[in-house]
Amino acid sequence: MKMNHLLILSAGLLLAGNALADEALLKKSGCFACHTMDKKLVGPALKDIAAKYKGQPGIVDKLAKKVRTGGAGNWGTIPMAPAPATVSDADLKAAITYILTLK
Template identity: 55%
Template sequence: MKTLVTTAASAALLMLSGMASADGMALAQKNACMSCHGIDKKIVGPAYKDVAKKYAGDKGAQAKLVAKVKAGGKGVWGEVPMPPNPQVSPADLNTIVAWILTLK
């Protein structure tokens, strides 16, 4: 019985992480993030996989990146500035950034 519960819980977590991934990508597309960022190639801004790699292991990455996307920024990835995105809700920003950080 214990094994069944553990297996069911693991399956539920995998399903939820898959849904979060799909939601994050859909929100990135909806909010035009994919116009400047590719998943595995630089367009105007860095590839999302490069962002995930740079911030891997950084426990504060989620909050840092949400703030950066909201406010915009310049200089971390080159001279082309990223415009601010105040129109994107905090919940959507968190979902998008969480998805980006899962990419490998």
């Protein structure tokens, strides 16, 4: 019984660590200059993005392309700047995957 509790606790800590790492990736990438978790700033709230695109097949790749190139139209007239070249494609997709888990 104690082993089951230890396994559950370990899994919870691992998942929490991944969430913190992904939020740190958003900070490092500059996403929070225009976005917050739950309120519109310059761009939409990250939780609103997650709700809009939840469960759509192929959405990570589609959003990665949009974020990489920037643009306007989906959330109003203010254009989104392209993702910095210093953000790798893998980090970009990891950040989007994390955003899509938000509730």
